[in-house]
Amino acid sequence: MKKEIPKLATTSFIYQDTRIMNVLKLKHLFDEIELLFFESKREYDQLDKNELTLLKKIDTKYSAHLPYDRNLNNPDDLEYMISFIKNLTSLNVSYFFLHSNGDDFESIEKICHLNPSVLIENTVSSNIFDSLKNTKIKYCYDIGHSLLNNENPFEIIKKYGEKIKYIHLHGVNADKDHQEICHLDLNLVKYIFDFAIDYNVTISIELFDFSKLLNSLNYLLEVFNKYGYSYHRWNQKW
Structure with a gap:
């Protein structure tokens, strides 16, 4: 019997185009599109009412990567982030991904208390998970960030799963x-997908380039076919 992968996502920056056009081009392949808002002081990543209106009309689900250029210890930046999240809740967003600078835990707890769908993502190190282990805050685990820091993803998933x-x-x-x-x-790769199946965790294939995504999808299809996985939106090579 095939092992069914629950949910997959990818980013809104696969094509060199707007978030809206990326969503329209990719939504048939994925359960969610991860909306990227990296730099809030740049015009492209500022929230636009017209964009939100159009995104809301598209029949799909979203996750959202929040800006990482704000100092959450600054009251103005903290209020900006809270307002930013509130505006995005008009969309069908499953989770929000937030970076920490390592000394802003009080602000992070305030944000997550207001919206428990905000997840803390590991950036330079997964030590942030240890710092928040006694809180109700949940995590987004970034595999690439962890590998760049020479961490062992098997151990981290076992510890914080x-x-x-x-x-x-x-x-x-x-x-x-x-x-x-x-x-x-x-x-x-197999361990991560098995974990996602066992714990009903969504995996975002977090790439920013069409050719890299295409190569990754074809590679994953080979893995799925060889090792007994299935995903309801994919059934052939592209």
């Missing part, structure tokens, strides 16, 4: 992350 609600999956090659999935160890 019950708090991990989302995984950002991408390969690392020549010390660069967000590369094709084929650059990951095969046993790790």
